[in-house]
Amino acid sequence: HVCPATTSPEKLNQHLQRRLGGDLPASAYGEGLSQLLEQANQNGGFVTLRHGYTGEEVRATLDGLPLALVTGFVPSSWGGTTAVELESGSVINVLNPSGMAATSPQSGAGSAVHRAAAAYGAGSRKTEGIPVAAATGIQEETSTPAGKAAIEQFTQVIQEAIQSSLVGGTAAPAPAEISELRSAMMDMARAVEKLAERPAASTPAPVAPAPQEGSPKCPRCGLPAESGHTCPPRASRKGRTATPKGQQMAQEHIFDAVLLPSPDVYLQNVPEGVGGNLYRALDEFIPVVDPNFEINEQSERIMRGMSAMMQMGASGKGNTAWTRAFGLYGPPGTGKNTIARQVAASIKTRDGNGNISQGINYVEANITPESSMQDLIGATVLETDPQTGATISSPKLGKIGLAAAMGSVICINEIVRNPKLATALQSMIEDGEIQIDSPEQGMVRIPVHPATTFVLTWNPGYEGDAERPGQAPLSRIVPFRLDNPTAEEQTRRVESFFAGLRGEKDMVDSNARRREEIVAR
DSSP, X not given: OOOTTTOOHHHHHHHHHHHHOTTSOTTSSTTHHHHHHHHHHHTTTEEEEEETTTOOEEEEESTXXXXXXXXXXXXXXXXXXXXEEOTTSBEEEESOOTTSOBOOOOSTTHHHHHHHHHHTTBOOOOOTTSOTTOOTTTGGGOOSHHHHHHHHHHHHHHHXXXXXXXXXXXXXXXXXXXXXXXXXXXXXXXXXXXXXXXXXXXXXXXXXXXXXXXXXXXXXXXXXXXXXXXXXXXXXXXXXXXXXXXXXXXXXXXXXXXXXXXXXXXXXXXXXXXXOSOSSOOOOOOOOOOTTOOOOHHHHHHHHHHHHHXXXXXXXXXXXXXXXXXXXXXXXXXXXXXXXXXXXXXXXXXXXXXXXXXXXXXXXXXXXXXXXXXXXXXXXXXEEOTTTOOEEEEEEXXXXXXHHXXXXXXXXXXXXXXXXXXXXXXXXXXXXXXXXXXXXXXXXXXXXXXXXXXXXXXXXXXXXXXXXXXXXXXXXXXXXXXXXXXXXXXXXXXXXXXXXXXXXXXXXXXXXXXXXXXXXX
C-alpha cells in the first residue's frame, strides 16, 4: 500500500519503476511526483487524471496510479508530457523522456492506428514488410471463400478509413490496438461463414431497438434508466414440483407433513447495506431425491424425529428455536451428510401466494481449527463509498450467514474442531438472528429465515477430535447418534451405490421393500 501520508517522492518513484518496468528511469517524472503527493494529501488519498484521447476524468489512489498511467491517463496537474514506449510494449506519458524511446507517428496508413494505440497505452509494433491492418496471416485462418472475401472487403474499408483520416488531419478513428483490430476482422469473417451456412429465413425475426450507446443503466435491474423508469417486478421463486403422495420415496413420505415458509432468495428482510434487498435472486442448490437412498431402522428413527420437531416449530407454539438445529454424530461413513442432503431435498415450502414447492437450498461447510467465523458467518469489511469516495466499514454476510438469511439446510461438518465457531452459532440457533459487530453501526442484527435448518456433524474421538461440542452449543441442538451399519445394511448400500453408478432410476429390490414398509406406517 502506498500511503500518501508516509510516502516520499523517492519511494513513490521506486513504486512506479517496479510496477511499470525496469527500463523506466528515475528522472521520468521529476517534480511531478511531489505535486501528486500534495494533491493526494489534500483530497483524501486521491489524485485526478485525464485521458489523453477521450478526455475522460477519473480519480485514483496512489496504488492505482501505475494502472492509470499504462491505460492512457495523465495527472491533470502535469503540464506537457511525452509519450514513450517501454520494452514491454506499453506506452506511457512522462515529463522527462531523456534516455527513453519517444513515440512518433509512423508514415502512411499506420500513423492513425499508431496514435490511437498510444492514447490507450498500447504499443504499435508490427511485422516488417506487412502494412498495418493488412489481411496477411488472417485469411489462412478461415475455411470458406465467403470468409476470405469478407476479410479482403473489411481490410479495404479499414485502410481507406485510416487514410481518409490522415488526409483530413483529424484524430485517430478508433482506439483499438493492432491485435484487437486483427481479432475483430477474424470475428467478422467467422460470422460471415456462419451466416452463409444458415438456410434463408422466410420472415426475419423482429429485433428490439437497442438502447443508445452511453445511456445510463439502472443500478438494480441493468435496464436503460430512461425518464420515468420503473424496474420490472422480480420473478417469483420457482422451486421443484412436489412429488404426489403415491409416488413418494421413503424420505419424502417421512417429511411429507413438514411445510415451512418459502426461502427468501431476494433477501428482502436483510438491509441493503449488508447485501440484502436484491433485484436478482440468489442461486439455490436443491439436492435431488435419491431413489436408492437406503434407510435403516436407525436413520428412519432419526428422520422421523427431525420431521416431528420441524412440524412443531412450524406450528409456532412455544419456543421453537431448538426445533431447527440437530446434531448427527458417529463413526465416519455412516451417512450423516447424506441424511442432511435428503432432508433438504424432501421438505416442502409455501410462498406468500400459497404455492407449494419441494426442496430448499443446501449448503455444506467443512470446519478446521483455522476456519474463520467471520468469513463463514459475517464480518465488517472496508470498502469505498461510491458517492463520496471515502473508505467506510460495511457488514457483509459470509457463506453460512447468507444461507441462513435466505432459508437453507446448513450442514456444518466436524463442528468440534472449532469451538469458537460453535459458540458463534448460538445466537443464530437460539435467538434466530445473525449478529455482526460494526464499529460505525454498532451490533447489526439480521434475522435467520424460519425455514433455515442447522445440521451439525462430528466424529467422536476421530483423529484426535473431541467427543462432543461444548456444553453451551450442545444444549441448543438435538443430537442423534448414527452407528456403523450391519452387514445386511452394508449389502443394501453397495447395491444402491452400483445402481447409482449405472444410472438406474429404479430402486433395488431391498430398498423397494423398505420403502413399502415405511410408507405403510
